[in-house]
Amino acid sequence: MNVAAPPVPYELPLALRLLRDMLRIRRLEERAAELYGAGKIRGFLHLYIGEEAVAVGALHALTPDDAVVATYREHGHALVRGMAMNAIMAEMFGKQEGCSRGRGGSMHLFDAATRFYGGNAIVGGGLPLAVGLALADRMSPNGPRPYPKGTSFGAFPSGQGISCGGQTRQRVTACFFGDGAVAEGAFHESLNLAALWQLPVLFCCENNLYAMGTSLARSESQTDLSVKAAAFKIPTIQADGMDVVAVHDAARAGAAHVREGGGPLFIEFQTYRFRAHSMFDPELYRDKAEVEKWKERGPLHSYTTRLKAHGMLTEEEFLACDAEALAEVEASVTFAEAGTWEPVENLTRDVYSPPPAAAA
Helix, strand or coil: CCCCCCCCCCCCCHHHHHHHHHHHHHHHHHHHHHHHCCCCCCCCCCCCCCHHHHHHHHCCCCCCCEEEECCCCCHHHHHCCCCCCHHHHHHHCCCCCCCCCCHHHHHHCEEEHEEECCEEEEEEECHHHHHHHHHHHHCCCCCCCCCCCCCCCCCCCCCCCCCCCCCCCCCCCCEEEEEHHHHCHHHHHHHHHHCCCCCCCCEEEECCCCCCCCHHHHHHHCCHHHHHHHHHCCEEEEECCCCHHHHHHHEEEEEEEHHHHCCCCCEEEEECCCCCCCCCCCCCCCHHHHHHHHHHHHHHHHHHHHHCCCCCCCHHHHHHHHHHHHHHHHHHHHHCCCCCCCHHHHHHCCCCCCCCCCCC
């Protein structure tokens, strides 16, 4: 990192909060990898190491009343959104103290209290959900309501929603998805509908260049992903996803545009994952030298160096933040280890409705 980089343009509490949250994600993911190797975490596991700046910078640009929809690489998003690390770790262990009672595992973290609506195992699967959440906000200040009789499904005029009385909510729905999702039909359908109806969606594309394991240049004839969104007449922003300051500034500008009635906006965060797609991925599609080169731009290293260069952080303070993150992770492991398995008697819970009571 060049020492000549400009100072972090935030007050110290926010500047350090961004650092702490990136550290929390990194240490959580590193420990999750160890636990997966030990057989404590099973199923699929997709690590966010290298991409921490995107979740941290973007989510700190939202309000608690906004909604968040994420992908199967969502541990960091859930954590920054406010979900307790204990609940995340217990879910990855499959324990019923987890946020989804152990039934979802790593890919299906969910917490209605923080308006974190998943975790979704389907590539691009969260995009239609985000459009639906935004449509609900356009329809009513108090929650989704049935379509009024005679509602026309043509384009909504800018700044107006389906009239259900009262003022439309000023919420934003932030939808995170990867570069692989832009090849899905759901991507095009969702952006088209959001643009047509001017829905309050902030589309956050985490472009790590390889989707599940295919280079973007080998799968897309148009590798400038912002052009795909622009085709739907949606404003776009491109930001360095390895720089938490660039991410936060872009997300804050995008969220303001959406919140003020400007309709949907698309941000392409250009980032890179340092680990394989999943724990089953042999990672034969990219050179190790390329990974090491990207690590030189690692979000934690570059941001920490920048803070230190401008007198906003000392090495002792960094080590204290790191120790705090490590302690939180170990406490979550202890919590998960002590958790309980859902009893077999509950196997059909939320699968089948209770049988009707026998007639008298």
